[in-house]
Amino acid sequence: MVRWRGRRESRNVEDRRGAAAAGGAGILLMLLRLIVGRFGIRGLLIVGVIGVGLYMAGVNPLALLQGGPAATQTAEPIDDETSQFVRVILAETEDVWSQIFEAAGEDYPEPTLVMFYGSVNSACGYASAAVGPFYCPADRKLYLDASFFEEMRQRFNVPGDFPAAYVIAHEVGHHIQTITGVSNQVRTAQQRARGEAEANAYQVMMELQADCFAGVWAHYADRTSGFLDEGDIEEGLAAAAAIGDDTLQRNAGRRVTPESFTHGSSEQRQRWFTQGYRSGDVNRCDTFNAASL
Template identity: 45%
Template sequence: MDWQKGEESQNVEVDQGGGGGGRGFGGGRMGIGGLIILALLGWIFFKNPLALLQQGGGQPATYAPRSQPAQVDPQQMEFVRRVLGSTEKTWGDIFAGMGRTYVDPKLDLFSGGVNTACGAASTAVGPFYCPGDQKVYLDLDFFRELETRFHSSGDFARAYVIAHEVGHHVQNQLGVFAKSSEMQRRGAAMQGATGLSVRQELQADCFAGVWANRTQQRLQWLQPGDVESALNAATQIGDDTLQREARGTVVPDSFTHGTSAQRVKWFKTGLQSGDIQSCDTFSGPL
């Protein structure tokens, strides 16, 4: 991936530690902020929120993130800036074509722990988007985990991670979250193989595919093997694959993000069409 071709965003922030907002991190059980961030509509990318809450007889887990200044390699910083910049250009153009204005999200690079408008979070939750402050949060150590734990190397696999979280920001601006909340109030299930959380996550995968399509048309920056690396990442983080690796069984009723096959399918749907109209995961089969 020739990522240096990407437009450079000015919306990347490096967290300097100390907790921010006057709420430092400390020991003890998870507070309400931490519960909120884990429960918020299944928006956490690679983790099952319920699994993070369950330790020791179903009680909330001890949650003691340590906030410290993020140490960012200059090349990693440029990579993140250029990938985020490419999403800004792509979604700005798509929204303009709909007669709307796209508001760029911020991307916060942190280390160890971070406070957000959605509550406190640690590295353990993985990359996530907080609608309360319209920020994507990313600990760059996750890229190492992507390669070692999820066996997904390559720049485009890392770019897919960012594009997926930006996809949640797009959903926020399009009113998808508000629609999901209303459906939940009317009795729709949040969790499960056909739940709202899975539908939202698969749509974010599809939006990442739309970004990949449109950005490739503009920049011609993909190289042989790049698409395969992103598809492999999508395969590695399906609910069924993660559950099978963790406990040897698959429990569809606890799905929050969709199966490996579904994640690949919806990313490819957006990649092949380049059209957000193809990303309707809220009606019909998944």
């Protein structure tokens, strides 16, 4: 088990889970439109009263009527074990990457992590929990549906708490790629790619590098702060295997097609995480110039 209790918690976590009551936005939207259509002017008055009630409850009625995210930004954060765990993991990544950047004579601009339930609005667009954890380079924020932790245990059969830490560290890896210019280079290469398979290949390289960066974080978290416990790395490798493209395709009853991969095979994800973990060297994470992935 990760030794996370009693450690520093990051202040860069934005908890939007308190706005989860807006999860019934689709049903409410249909109801409001039905009222207006049925009762005309009187319906508008009714909708106005409902709108005031929604606003007082922390829901944005204008966003609701426009079909977008209904939650306002006034919801109180939820101080539970999940929030505390996420804050500690993010703080650990901040400590490690600040040291690495400082050694290179640079400052590390810390990202923000947004916790949500169900769906969220980001600078990269509106997303549901189905897309999984993601990083948005437009606002430099990590987005994490808190239910993903339970999904890792139930759907992917990956026990322990380190897999969740690995996922967060992977998304922080995408932040590193953004602030160092790697992400822009990859997007440019993808735009020039000759076909979907080549564009996917660039995406795989970027995802595997993020896995390697997660391994670099684990290297320092393990050796410098005693953050990890026996068995944590094995849990991380199990998580990497569970979310490999080939494993996901097999489990979905589909034929394994490497040209459609966007994150890499289970073996590749394990290997690049291990590369970062064993070396602790970001220079060993150059997937773009590797002889093989």
